[in-house]
Amino acid sequence: MVASVTTRSYDRARTGTNNSETVLTATAVRTRGIVKLFSLPIPDDPRLEAQPLAVGGVHTADGKTRDLIFQASMGNWVYAFDAVSGEKIWATNLGRPIVGTRAIDGHMTNVHWGILSTPVIDEGAGILYACAWISDDGSVAKGQHFLAALRIRDGSKVHGLLNLEGAVYTPPNGLPVQKFISAQRKQRSALTLTRNHVLIPFGTIAETSKTARGWLLAVDVHAWRLATSWCSTVTGSGGGLWQSGPARPSLPTVQSTSSPATGHSRRSMAISARASCGSPCTPEAMRISKSCRGGRHGPTPTGSARPQTQTQQPPTMTTMTNWRCRRTFPCPP
Template structure:
């Protein structure tokens, strides 16, 4: 571990001299513990973006890794640094475990700290060999009172994943100094599951909240091999005053239940309760919660604990492959699958002789009609409805957004369906409930909706869940971004989502949780992938506004041109008016304000990265080892 100072150069641009800072704190992923994706900004307006346009101001280097960072940038304004000057400090941890503190306005370096030796990228953990190194993968969290940044780093003495261990670090935001000894996750065990049982992947971001007067950091993890032995996800509780892990809760004592959520962290309400969603795994409603939306409560004290207090599951993995839906999981373990490999996105693309069944052979097409726009939609179904290559539809592929004022939580997964649950009681699905799907879905606040793309009048809650194994237009519609919420002064709660190979959709949400389609963009994610099954991972969006004042709500979205999961691809940054839509002959559409494509502004798309907005600047980490900074053109 090493700490060194960087020279403070170009601390303030000429334009910024003498001006009061407009930077707002960005302390956690998506801007707040509700994971709303909304950022307070007093500089950017619809009129300014339309009149002036956007330019790339600079690119801030991220140290030690060819791809840069997977964490979302965090900002703490008004920090007095080592030389006595005051800065809005942005914290940038790289996948090489090198953390930089920079001036958020200018990008000038203030400090740099090395946490430890990262894992070297390789086929054992990355099927597509995209990442250079594996270190700080998740977004950390900043405590503004203590001016400490917390993060989890994957460290190995020899750079191999087999010897890698995740540890919790706390850094002084003013100096970059490591405060206290790192806290290792090694040795954590609960029942049949332990941290050391297999290689873990800690992608889900951190959240800080207070429970029973104790300031806590919570986070979750999944595994490198999602369906392998001991591949259980877990929630970890860290007491910041005690500087120790006080509770550890696997979400499965069987198989799977990983928590990754496209990089999103657990949501937290004002009482400190935690909300999330799991992926593939066994389910029994007791201590196995694969394919489940859940609420976890932490109880502090001498015997501190984490407990799932309420949950909902729409289907079982067994049901998705045509077996008894009430079974805990498939009769035989699924084929071992690395995290980051998606079916059907990957498996259907395999050529004949490629080592797996080419499941596009013999597919059938059913013509349907989009219920929102009236457009014809061809639905492509597998030749065999129980083909496992089409049934790996993780519920937990995207994060959840908490609408606390409504008492609702919205989650979505690879089917592209949106599920709204009541946070007080989610219905507590049990295995027998899968034998009566309609009764189970009545546990939801409102019926599920096809959120990323309408396949027409297809039942989103069928008794036979193999009927969900299809692709509209022959392409996946998986949701990996967390839905963005915006309280419109004219429409009320508005939700924005963007799935794979799909347009960006706008929905309204009533206090009951009922969702109504509003409009969609004309722009499509992975537009360059013209063949089935398309590309990953869809759009990632964030919203800026000045407390919802008229003319200030702007939706910022980063879209890939190609398949960003399997290869490096160029990205496209677009600004939309979040309040006003256009009405054309083919329906309602998001009003585009600015498009990087129109200005030939290119960047390397960062797979699970939404924009961050603060002080009139838009920050977007790229896969070229830096953070692109955009702002109003002069």
């Protein structure tokens, strides 16, 4: 395996690009095509939400060194397969998932609701982190989110499951204290590992409900405890952290579309340009943002095609704001 894939879309910038690829090149595909080598059975649930991850040169419990593929399922299982043969090396269950119900899934898309987001792997430590939605009886009411840490060599747990229920955010200026309630949240966005902390973003079950809020929790993986929490909407509702499906908060800065001073909701999440690609906003980018704010592009419903910006830009906050256009925000200082 030329390069490991330890996080959603290859890297923390979520480029979806593997610049180290030497085998699956455009020339190779044109001349030889693509052939399926094998299928990986996931028997516990017919639908997967999480992206598979891969790590090369893992020393497994049987004494062999293997390239492994990891897949988390909606049934709350995490699997490891040999990337060469397709052999299942281990499988670990994290607990009973929520049984599919219209209370959280209006279209009854999923049989279970367990691990929705793409896990993240600390390759150096040999640990995979996954967030599982677990319910003792399969009901939404008893569903709670837990962070798991598994050894990639054999699937064993490094720690007990860390319950995220009851996290608290105390906003400034005497605004209402917010308490994290798992039964109201969906954890779809991919996990991110940075500075020995796992970042866990949350959307909500019903975006039009009064309980709709976004949350970002940070877990210290060394101390194995919740380090901090943040709620995007302190008054009003909305502000779920979806990030175009299974994406992630860009690092190191996440800019809320809720005003920290007032807590008023703006029903979306904007990413700072510095966090997205490391480049500060330019005057040209600001002009494009202002033209969008003036209504040059109409609102874009969720899931619809994104309108083109006037000039080709790197994936900064400004271009993302142009795609949304329901709200636009000034670039960070």
